[in-house]
Amino acid sequence: GEDVEQSLFLSVREGDSSVINCTYTDSSSTYLYWYKQEPGAGLQLLTYIFSNMDMKQDQRLTVLLNKKDKHLSLRIADTQTGDSAIYFCAEPNQAGTALIFGKGTTLSVSS
């Protein structure tokens, strides 16, 4: 069945790079998403990548997509304490009617 897997926790020091990994199951997914959830808030779209791309860079964020291995990663350069949040990877379901979310990776940034 459709599933999105990601590790649950990541802890880094301020100024380091963070890499959050995700694996997905549907090779026909056209878009793959990263959402961010700050404490006490809803999810906000962080970035997305179209499936015909290998990489997308947006300021401190780099998304890498390996379609062969169905692996998606989010790299945050120069991680700041304000980046502490839960990060969700998501792909569309096969019907294209909804998104399937991973369980979320809690990023903890220490100063």
Next chain:
Amino acid sequence: DVKVTQSSRYLVKRTGEKVFLECVQDMDHENMFWYRQDPGLGLRLIYFSYDVKMKEKGDIPEGYSVSREKKERFSLILESASTNQTSMYLCASSPPTGYGETQYFGPGTRLLVL
């Protein structure tokens, strides 16, 4: 900016009560969704709607119902609240499905059932 609002940020109800969670979006989106979020389980889809008066069951619809009488409003109803429905409830909306369109989320309602 897309705005999705939810009627309450925090709610405390008693077992057996009927509970209404309201969600309103202002971007004329066709699709609306209700999720619950629990630690270690991530987001799970309860119901979604792709048009007025239309609804589809998600992964965990048991114990819930929904109503979409107007395009901008999607309500989640707990007919008889139970303690295992204590959770964070998130509403989202998205434009018509091309293929998994970006979803915009409300701030969430944290529901406690005693």
